[in-house]
Amino acid sequence: DTGVSQDPRHKITKRGQNVTFRCDPISEHNRLYWYRQTLGQGPEFLTYFQNEAQLEKSRLLSDRFSAERPKGSFSTLEIQRTEQGDSAMYLCASSSDRYEQYFGPGTRLTVT
């Protein structure tokens, strides 16, 4: 297994457009996490899936953000009506029943 993968690696979009990111976790991992990270800060929790169930969504996440993990494998994160404040690195991580989370390379979003 090659680890967690994310696509695209970079995305530039205009304010008001919708964007969708994909994450493919390590195949045997049942837990999947989305984070957002800005320069000089630690990752900020967005949402968590156990298999296909979305068990928690951060209160910091507005209604413009939605995530899915339809078959308990890959996941998508959609941002509707993007704003300049959404510019950040979006990180996906996965884990098994052990606590260590393994991160993908991230998707860097720039909203112009």
Next chain:
Amino acid sequence: GQNIDQPTEMTATEGAIVQINCTYQTSGFNGLFWYQQHAGEAPTFLSYNVLDGLEEKGRFSSFLSRSKGYSYLLLKELQMKDSASYLCAVLRGDSNYQLIWGAGTKLIIKP
């Protein structure tokens, strides 16, 4: 509230030893992680401590004192490739998955 504190930046010399401290105040505790993050890359797992004491893994060691809400990451025989940010994260006591992250310590290694 939940709070994790780390120094913003540290500088050390190649071949030397450096200790990066982390203090935390969280609602419960299920373990503490250290991650390394090179600029523009994703964090990579270094260590996990849930019991008091020192865990050694090659050139890296991590220490935990739960009573003091304190941990440190010790890096020995520093190499230029160790220049990175080091993130401390605590697993919340009421969760078995949600990590509370510090802002990270940027470590600069000089020759």
